[in-house]
């Protein structure tokens with residue numbers, strides 16, 4: 204069974220998907236971490252996206268793996284690095300690149316097919332990667348609420364930014380993600396939208412679990 208959770212930046216997809224995967228004993232794939240990982244990799248190797256052959260070649264030679272929901276690149280834990288705001292600012296441009304999406308979509312489908320039960324979160328899981336997913340959730344919240352949640356998250360990691368800066372970044376990222384030609388961020392016609400403005404984490408988990416239960420029965 205595949206559960207797809209899509210939605211805009213910082214809407215809480217990863218937090219919620221992780222908790223639900225634990226409760227249901229499903230595997231979990233954070234596809235945003237893959238886009239962030241590729242972005243980080245391009246950044247530290249000072250590559251240009253225009254140099255398609257070189258970027259594809261390097262990505263294909265690189266090992267991306269997860270351990271305890273942390274992303275590893277060639278065996279190195281890059282979880283902290285990929286979540287930093289400088290990577291958040293760059294990731295949407297990388298994710299708009301068709302050849303990058305082709306590679307990552309292929310990896311995501313392979314992982315999905317190999318799993319018995321999996322929950323995947325991203326932007327295009329219910330629309331492009333697994334349009335036949337049994338459960339599709341579209342998680343939203345206002346930009347202010349999302350910015351303040353991300354602000355607190357970064358603060359805990361000693362990354363200080365203003366809420367206004369984070370909100371601007373989120374709006375920009377949503378715009379690029381929604382307007383790109385390939386696999387844009389859009390709610391699938393058969394996804395159930397959950398607005399989390401007035402819900403805490405437990406509340407969101409409860410709502411989504413009840414949607415999943417209704418679908419299964």
Ligand code: CDP
Pocket residue numbers: 211212213214215216217234235236238239291294295296298299324325326327328376380
């Ligand atoms: O956690 P947050 O909402 O900040 O974003 P993320 O899920 O880590 O995804 C980071 C970026 O990767 C997004 O802004 C998209 O540009 C891209 N992405 C995508 O294009 N397709 C996906 N399936 C997942 C992420």
